[in-house]
Amino acid sequence: MLDLESLFNLSYGMCIISSKKGNDFNGCIVNTVFQITPEPPMIAVSVNRQNLTHEYITKSKVFVVSILAEVAPLEFIGRFGFRTGRDTDKFQGVNYKLSIAGAPIVLDNTAAFIEAEVTNAIDVETHTLFIGRITACETIDKSKVPMTYNYYRDVKGGRTPRTAATYIAKRPKTKSKQGVKEMKKYKCLMCGYIYDPAVGDPDNGVEAGTAFENLPHDWVCPDCGVGKDEFEPIEE
Ligand code: FE
Secondary structure (H helix, E strand, C coil): CCCHHHHHHCCCECEEEEEEECCEEEEEEECCEEEEECCCCEEEEEEECCCHHHHHHHHHCEEEEEEEECCCCHHHHHHHHCCCCCCCCCCCCCCEEECCCCCEEECCCEEEEEEEEEEEEEEECCEEEEEEEEEEEEECCCCCCECEHHHHHHHCCCCCCCCCCCCCCCCCCCCCCCCHHHCCCEEECCCCCEECCCCCEHHHCECCCCCHHHCCCCCECCCCCCEHHHEEECCC
C-alpha cells in the first residue's frame, strides 16, 4: 500500500530559503529544512532543481533559511512560494539584511534565521539535498511563533506548489461537460496561475467542466491563495 496522503502526518516548518548571484537575490518557500548534527552544526534542505534559488545556491554555495512566523500573510508566502524570481524581484518591498556571505535574510514575518555554507549537494531525482555548515544563526523576534506546515495548510488554508518536495498530485477526473470550449479561462493577477474549465482544479475537488463563475465563492487560487476577485478572464 502506498497511501501518499499518510505523509501529511510528518511535521515540517515553513521557511524561506534564499541565496544570491552577484548582486541578484532570490528566495523560495521550503518546508524541508532539518538539522543534521549539533557539532559541527549542520543543516540540510531539499530544493527543486527547477527553482531559480537552486541555481543561485549551486553557484554561490551559500543559503539562508528565514524561519516564517504564524503571522505571515498568505500573500507574503505566495510572493516567495508561487512566483518565479525569473520575472519578478521577490525582495522588492521586503525588509531584509545581508548575511555574512551576502545573501538576504528576510526580516518581515520571520522568527529566526540560519546562514549556511554548502559542504555537499546530493542529487535526488527532481530535487537536490543541500547540506550546509551553519555560519550564523540568530533569533529575529522572540515573540513570533514559527509556522508549521500543518498550520499553513489547516489554519491559513495554504496550498502546496507543484515544485515542493512534499507536493502530492491528484489525478484529474476525465468527465467533461458539454460546452466547456465556450467557457473562458481565467488568470490569477497575483501569481499568473490559469484556471482552465476543461481541467478544473482536481487537487481541490473541482471537477473538469466547471465554469469559473460556478466555482464555490470561497474557492482560492491553488497556487497563491488569493480569492476569485483577483482573477480576470483571458480573451482568446
Ligand atoms: Fe494565484
